Amino acid sequence: EDQVTQSPEALRLQEGESSSLNCSYTVSGLRGLFWYRQDPGKGPEFLFTLYSAGEEKEKERLKATLTKKESFLHITAPKPEDSATYLCAVQESLYSGGGADGLTFGKGTHLIIQP
């Protein structure tokens, strides 16, 4: 069973059409949740870190929120340059089995913004 599930797998929007991407997680002790953007053939680029339920962070047209079970990445009035794959990753608490100290990633949402 996947610990981090992202939905939808792919999303096609018109320029200016706002929407949200979802990241749900099942780890028992969350230390942090990370959002990354990845362009084709490139390494992921860091966007946000969220630490506790109720926290929100914004950057340009992107806003990330966190609850106890999931995170949303809201995209407001997107532009074609926002087209990318958006990855969500979680860092588990060491006391709940997160011994690897690495991030557990979801499979990503492939976002296409059409002009």
Add this chain to the structure above:
Amino acid sequence: DGGITQSPKYLFRKEGQNVTLSCEQNLNHDAMYWYRQDPGQGLRLIYYSQIVNDFQKGDIAEGYSVSREKKESFPLTVTSAQKNPTAFYLCASRAPRGNLAEAFFGQGTRLTVV
């Protein structure tokens, strides 16, 4: 500029060959990681190192080996024992664990078996 450099960008391997992927960082980070990315899959952890001369297996370490002789360098060797090595390989580094810092990634190496 500080960052992570992976080389080469593209690598071709013949059946039965070992190949080594390079990862260098000048961010002064203690922790370094290797991930593998396949189409339709999330990033999967191969190996990680939290300090020089020490490293640990991740979720899919079979067929891979690493070394950490210098803080700046964390090379990954894909051995002939790795039966399906064609993938996109990503190296990352992080500041010390206590800060729960974000991971910074290199630009990746695409390995293809020919």
